[in-house]
Amino acid sequence: xxxxxxxxxxxxxxxxxxxKIRSYGTYGDPTEAMIEAESTVFGYVGNPGLPHHYxxxxxxxxxxxxxxxxxxxxxxxxxxxxxxxxxxxxxLHVIAEDSKYARKRREDQLHLRFDHLRxxxxxxxxxxxxxxxxxxxSICSQECYP
Numbered sequence: 001x002x003x004x005x006x007x008x009x010x011x012x013x014x015x016x017x018x019x020k021i022r023s024y025g026t027y028g029d030p031t032e033a034m035i036e037a038e039s040t041v042f043g044y045v046g047n048p049g050l051p052h053h054y055x056x057x058x059x060x061x062x063x064x065x066x067x068x069x070x071x072x073x074x075x076x077x078x079x080x081x082x083x084x085x086x087x088x089x090x091x092l093h094v095i096a097e098d099s100k101y102a103r104k105r106r107e108d109q110l111h112l113r114f115d116h117l118r119x120x121x122x123x124x125x126x127x128x129x130x131x132x133x134x135x136x137x138s139i140c141s142q143e144c145y146p
Contacts, residue, residue, distance in 0.1 A: 004089045007075040056094040057106045059136050063087030065125045066132055068110050070103035093140045 058074040060067040062085055071077035078089050097103040111118070114135075117126040126132055 004075070004078045004091075007078070007091075054094060054096050055098055055103065056096040057103055057110065058094045059092040061090045061092050061128060064128050065119065066092070066128050066136075067124050068107060068114070068126060069124050070097070070100075070107045093136050095139060 055072040056074070057068065057070045058077065060069070060074070060078060060081070062081065064087075067081070069077065074091055074094050078091065081089055095106060097106055111124070114126050114132055117129050117132055119125045119127065
């Protein structure tokens, strides 16, 4: 589980490394320098070092509620919900799906499955109930990327 604040911190750190590289200049390939900066901050090229940083159907916790939605970048999707949120946000899990169609289909299936927990005035927000958290825990142990 990663909070939105941790994600923003890593993005700021990457930006600092990129600025340093640009200010010093490089004797080699600038693209290689940027790759080095990202690997220094995140650990792996192309993997920002955050769990669940890939396209799919996400579960975001906010206090007594959980949002089920789909996005190509769940951390960026958290941005609109972060401002003015008294509970903070935490990305619990993402079910990996590359295809927009597959993501939407899986999201709709989950919305139907947990319809009895849905908040009356919100389409994608559900009660933080043991049934839902149990489901998230069971799929996370099966599908999480190492």
